[in-house]
Amino acid sequence: MNRRLLLGTVVVGLLAVTAGCSFGPFADDITDEELNESAEYDWETNATATITIEGAEYQAVYDVSNQSELTVYQQGFAGNEPVNVRAVQFRDANGTFVNGSALDVEKQGSETVIDLPSENGTVAYTADTRPKQFGSPVLVEGSHEVVLPPNHQTGNFLFSHVSPGNPEKEVVDNRVHLRWDDPEGNVFVRYYLDRDIYIFGGIVAVLGVVLVAGLIYYLRQIRELERRREEMGLDVDTEDDEFDDGPPPGMG
Known part of the structure; x- marks a missing residue:
């Protein structure tokens, strides 16, 4: 009887934790509605990977060369987890766009796989992040740039952390831009408001x-x-x- 009660408690707890989850290993499949969400991306960025953070979400723009797919994942408590991407768009090297559900996007185990219509071009998507921090494995080789929300800063050791350390730092239109030439492993930024x-x-x-x-x-x-x-x-x-x-x- 005690074992049954314990098992029931565990099952109820798991259901409570995973109910409504949109990320992690228990996340639902990505729907066409999510893929077809509208978004405006900065296609003219001069970095291989550009992450623009807005509140509790970010826009990622990746230049891809000689690859047929982009695998997107994040680090969770139990290892790698797929990312619930949305508003997915692809721009071919000749300027042709393929958007949303016209792209083949699905979760495969611990990754989200975006099949690319062409091996050379730019792929962009939107995803959620925790407030005042962003972290992601390096998904492509080359320069990476993270753009913080307006009026947010790094530099105070109590309120911020940047990894890899010592990136190039520039403020443009009241937004901090952090740039690495060719990072390895993971990129992580915790930031703060002056207030x-x-x-x-x-x-x-x-x-x-x-x-x-x-x-x-x-x-x-x-x-x-x-x-x-x-x-x-x-x-x-x-x-x-x-x-x-x-x-x-x-x-x-």
């Missing part, structure tokens, strides 16, 4: 005031207790007696 620092500083200041006020109150309570003991004649110094090494009473 986040002020909010954090305000919280620390308030906690500091509360701590100091509590300490003052505690010291005042101790002094008040000592004063009352003195008034009641209970302020007897027993320290010497407690540590007196002399013989017991009646033995001296």
